[in-house]
Structure formats: C-alpha cells, structure tokens
Amino acid sequence: MDPKVYELINDQINKELYSGYLYLTFADFYEAEGLKGFANWYMIQAQEERDHALIFRKYLLDSDCPVKMKAIDEPDKTFEAGDHMGPLEAALVHEKYVTSLINDIYAAAYDARDFRTMNFLNWFVDEQLEEEANASEMISNMQLFGSDPKGLYDLDREYLARAYNVPSPLAAE
Template identity: 40%
Template sequence: MLSTKLQEALNAQINAEQWSAYLYLSMSLDASVKGYKGISNWFSIQYQEEQAHAQLFIDYILSRGGRVTLAPIAAVPTEWATPLDMFRETLSHEQKVTSLIDNLCRLAADEQDFATSNQLIWFVNEQVEEEENARDIIDQLQMVSESQMGLYMIDKELGTRTYTAPSIAAQ
C-alpha cells in the first residue's frame, strides 16, 4: 500500500505528465500551422508518449490499492518563433520532468517503498532518453542554422517517427 505522501506525489506526477502531453500537442499544432509536417508529427508522437506515461502512473497507483485524483491542467504556450525554440523549450521542460522524477525517487527511498522505487527506474531511464533526443534535434537544427534545405531535411526525418506504446514490463 502506498503512503499518503507518496500517493499525493504520484498524483501530482500524473498531472505533470498530462501537462507535458498538452504542451507537446500545442507544439504539434503550432508546427502544423507553420507547415512543418514532420516536426508536427514528432510532437504528436511525444504527446501520445506523455499520455502513456500518465497512464503508467495511474495503473501503478491502482495496482497498489491507491486512489487516483485528477487535477486541472494549467494552460500551455501556443506559439513558438522557430522549431529551434520549440526544441529548446522541450529540453528545458524534460529537464524539469527529470527533477520531478528524481524527487519521486528520493521520496520512495525515504519511505522505504521498494516497489515504487523499482517502478520509477523505468522513468529515470526514460528521462535520459527524452533529454538526449531533444539535445540531438537541437544540435541538428543548430548545424543547419539558416539553411531552409537543412530545415526541410530535418523536418522530413522527424516525419518518420512512429509511436510505440511504452511498457515497463519490457525493462
């Protein structure tokens, strides 16, 4: 059974994951309006991943006999000047999420809740991947600088991304 403190923290993480999903949906829509179909696709996939992360937390709380309490999702930005700005904000946001996951790990350790600690390992690894992906795309966008052909090629590449549902059991 989850402690009240840990249950509340996990519920807060569900809200953070849903906010992340909403942010990436907004980025996808902004990219689409601006004609970046590949970037729009990349953020649409990211939106789906964040929703799946929230669902993993929901399923975990329920599996431990806890109660999920959904909270309102705060508004997100709706426009970015450039794709580079989108991915810089993505990296900054993922670094914030990493700190949230780290805090959950500390709390689970303090509570000596080994099941939750084990569950969170997947999210720790996921955050390493999330930050690396954002950094890689930022590096690519910086390499092409003002080159419209370079931006076109990156947009085309990001359009090939497909969604694969995450599975903690696969760890």
Template identity: 40%
Template structure:
C-alpha cells in the same frame, strides 16, 4: 498498500505528465501552422508518450490499492519564434520533468517503498533518453541555422518517427 504520501506524489506526477502531453500538443499546432508535418509528427509521438507515461503511473497507483485524483491542467505557454526556440523550450521542460521524477524517487526512498522505487527507475532511465534525443535535435537545428532545404530534410526525417507503446515498469 501505497502510503498517502507516495500516492500524492504519484498523483502530482500524473498531472505533470498530462501537462507535458498538453504542452506538446500545443507545440504541435505551431508546426502544423508552418506545414512542417514531420515536426508536427514528432510532437504527436511525444503527446502519445506522455499520455502513456501518465497512464503507467495511473495503473500503478490502482495496482497498489491507491486512489488517483486528477487535478486541473494548466494552460501551456511557450514562445514559438522558430523551430530551434521551441526545442530549446522542450529541453528546458524535459529537465523540469526529470527533476520531478527524481523528486518522486526521493519520496519512494523516504517511504522505503521498494516497489515504487523499482517502478520509478524506468522513468528515470526514460528521462535520460528524452533529454538526449532533444539535445540531438537542438544540435541539428543549430547546424541547419537558416538553411530551409536542410530544415525540410529534417522535417522528412521526423515524419518517419512512430509511436511504440512503452513497456513501463
């Protein structure tokens, strides 16, 4: 049975993951408006990943005999001045998510909930990959600078990205 404190922490994180999906969906609209379909695809994959992350936690709470309580999802706010600006905001957001996952891991440690700790480890590793991938895109966008041809080449590359449902846990 999951403790009340652990259950609340998971419910808060489920909300954070769903907010991430909503934020990335709103960022996708920016790239769709610029007809940068590859960038839009990158965000589409992110939306699916964030939803999968939320559902992984959702299922885990129920597996442990807990209750999922969904809260309101805030309206996403971001500044869409340029592709680089958007990805810098993505990195900032991913670092926030990392801090939230780390806080969730802290609750599992405080509660001495080894099952939760083991489950959360997957998310800790996932955040390393998330931040690294976004940092790589930021570095590439900085190299591209104002080169529209290079931006279109990157757009084509990002169009090839596909969603693979993660095996969580």
C-alpha cells in the same frame, strides 16, 4: 503506500497530462509553419506523455490507491512565426523539469524505504535520460542544419518518419 509518495505520484499524473498538452501546442506551431515532420514528432511526444500518465495511474490502482484527477493547466508557451528553435529549447527545459519531478518521487520513495516504487520508477529514470538526449539532439540538429532550407527540409522528413511505439510498461498488458 507512504502518503508523500502517493501524493507525488498522483500529482505526476497531472504533470504528464500537462506535458502532453504542451507538446500538442508545439505540434500545432510546427503544423502552422508547414513543418509536418516536426509536428509529427511532437504529436508522438504528446501520445507518450499521455501514456506515462496512464502508467502512473495503473501503478496507483495496482497499489490499491485512489487516483484523483486534477485540472490540467493551459500551456503558456507561445512562439513567433519562423522561431523553429523555440519549441525545441522549451522541450529540453521541460524534460529537465520532468526529470526533477521523477527524481523527487524517487527520493521520497527512498526515504520511505518504498523499494517497490523505486523499482517502478527505474523505467522513468531511464526514459527521462532518453527524452533529454532526444531534445538535445534536436537542438543540435537545428543548429547544424536548420538555417539551410534543404537541411531543414531533410530534418523535417526525418521527423516525419518517426512512428509511435507503445511504452513497454503498457505493452506488457
């Protein structure tokens, strides 16, 4: 594997684990606010981010590349009580950042003519489209319904119904 592609993928493991930490803090915020559905949504997001790290880890191992685990930064986002929009907006910004990281790995793989890695990354490209769309929809829903107590309650119940699904690259094992 091209050294630059390897380093970017190995770094992405850390970035995905950080994303999980970040979403755990969002879940904790919503739990403290009494919004168990929003907390559930972000607990599942945290699980998915850990799974993404494991998918990258498996790809490196399957490619006979060593995995170097690094320290995970502490999330730096805090929100004031009642700021139910804050984590949603921060999540969209973060997902756009993750998309840029995936694009950087893809570009490095393209430059190295590493077609196997490009093919591997296609799942993540599609996943990021979904992640950004979900984050945008949550913001729209909060703008439309979040200022009304009944609307906020209904959104919270909707997000409480979300269930975890193993990502397809891990489900295939």
